[in-house]
Amino acid sequence: MTLQIQSDVSLKPFNSFGVDVKAQWFAQAHSDEDVREALAYCAQRQLPLLVIGGGSNLLLTADVRALVLRMATCGIRVLSDDGQRVVVEAEAGETWHPFVQWTLEQGLSGLENLSLIPGTVGAAPMQNIGAYGVEVKDVFVGLSALDRQTGELRDFDLAQCQFAYRDSLFKHEAGRWLILRVRFALNRADHLHLEYGPVRQRLSEQGIERPTASDVSRAICSIRSEKLPDPAVLGNAGSFFKNPVVPAELAAQIRQSHPGLVGYPQADGQVKLAAGWLIEQAGWKGFRDADAGVHRLQSLVLVNYGAATGLQLLALARRIQRDIAERFNVELEMEPNLY
Ligand code: FAD
Ligand code: NAP
Numbered sequence: 001m002t003l004q005i006q007s008d009v010s011l012k013p014f015n016s017f018g019v020d021v022k023a024q025w026f027a028q029a030h031s032d033e034d035v036r037e038a039l040a041y042c043a044q045r046q047l048p049l050l051v052i053g054g055g056s057n058l059l060l061t062a063d064v065r066a067l068v069l070r071m072a073t074c075g076i077r078v079l080s081d082d083g084q085r086v087v088v089e090a091e092a093g094e095t096w097h098p099f100v101q102w103t104l105e106q107g108l109s110g111l112e113n114l115s116l117i118p119g120t121v122g123a124a125p126m127q128n129i130g131a132y133g134v135e136v137k138d139v140f141v142g143l144s145a146l147d148r149q150t151g152e153l154r155d156f157d158l159a160q161c162q163f164a165y166r167d168s169l170f171k172h173e174a175g176r177w178l179i180l181r182v183r184f185a186l187n188r189a190d191h192l193h194l195e196y197g198p199v200r201q202r203l204s205e206q207g208i209e210r211p212t213a214s215d216v217s218r219a220i221c222s223i224r225s226e227k228l229p230d231p232a233v234l235g236n237a238g239s240f241f242k243n244p245v246v247p248a249e250l251a252a253q254i255r256q257s258h259p260g261l262v263g264y265p266q267a268d269g270q271v272k273l274a275a276g277w278l279i280e281q282a283g284w285k286g287f288r289d290a291d292a293g294v295h296r297l298q299s300l301v302l303v304n305y306g307a308a309t310g311l312q313l314l315a316l317a318r319r320i321q322r323d324i325a326e327r328f329n330v331e332l333e334m335e336p337n338l339y
Helices: 032-046 096-105 201-204 211-227 248-257 275-281 310-328
Strands: 008-012 022-031 048-052 064-071 074-083 087-090 139-146 154-157 177-187 235-239 261-264 271-273 292-294 299-302
Touching: 022 032, 032 048, 032 139, 032 177, 048 087, 096 211, 248 261, 248 271, 271 275, 275 292, 275 310, 292 310, 299 310
Parallel strands: 022 064, 048 064
Antiparallel strands: 008 022, 074 087, 087 177, 139 154, 139 177, 235 299, 261 271, 292 299
């Protein structure tokens, strides 16, 4: 027995909203054996298991009557290197941003646009994390996961993961797959994605005309630090709603009354709307009700000023959803995982 299981543990330090609820049971997994021990513990007691990483995409609305298992496994290894394409594998518990930095230090390009995203490697495929025009699926080769129902270890390739915009098989089959490690194909030559939003502009402000992957990472870190609240200072889970993809006719209809509508045409003819823009137009930017609020710089981010409960944050989210549906006929879908 290596797994240390504690009872009645506050999850406040383990979720980036800083919501103060308790786990009935809590443990940290440092190895595959710990994970299997946790599964056996739950099976013997018919206890639910909640697997978490950094807790940066969670909204906890009540005490969790389960074993909460925090993935804390460590390890990064190069699986193959043909001088150009390098396949790297990282354990689920590795923290995402230091992992990205490690790849850049090895001279590997591919993850730079995903710099400074909180959380762990194991959670990255869950919602196919994305930022500044790049998604995990763009560099993903495979992952190994345990089927929690059968204990079977299974390898998934890119196609099997069914990645989509902030979505994957693992999100659809929530509670079934426990991701142990993830593999990425990175490149020794820089293939940079600079076309998105303010990235190129920030680089040229810095006088960088021929950027490296590390330059792009630094530029993105500086943009993100200016715009997004640091969860260590102000509780939040990043974007609270997904950007809605709507029929072109609906986007045209909204544009008639709101000529400044921010929308991005998609390959399938639909239009992706900036949810933050809709919320801002509806007047929610900077709104605060007790300790639950909408961030003053980024309307897509709900914040906890200190003592907000998960239910208060959820109530605010529902009010925003209703308001946006009434004003724009657009349904906003929540991004964080609700427990
Ligand atoms: P957690 O919140 O711990 O878990 C998320 C979900 O994954 C839960 O359902 C959990 O049960 C499950 N899970 C976790 N680990 C495993 C595992 N090993 N196996 C199976 N299931 C698992 N997201 C983006 O996509 N792009 C961004 O740019 C971005 N920016 C953010 C900025 C801020 C300030 C914050 C707070 C969040 C941001 N996010 C962003 C959201 C979040 O960082 C990502 O979703 C991240 O991948 C969550 O990782 P985590 O380890 O914290 O997951
Ligand atoms: P932003 O640059 O203000 O842009 C607003 C929205 O417009 C973004 O959400 C983005 O959609 C979309 N957009 C902007 N330029 C685009 C382009 N050239 N092509 C297609 N879509 C475009 O966004 P931001 O809030 O500062 O965030 C910057 C990036 O970090 C975004 O990619 C965002 O998704 C990511 N981010 C994610 C989270 C999270 O928790 N999920 C939190 C913070 C930041 P997309 O979101 O589809 O990219």
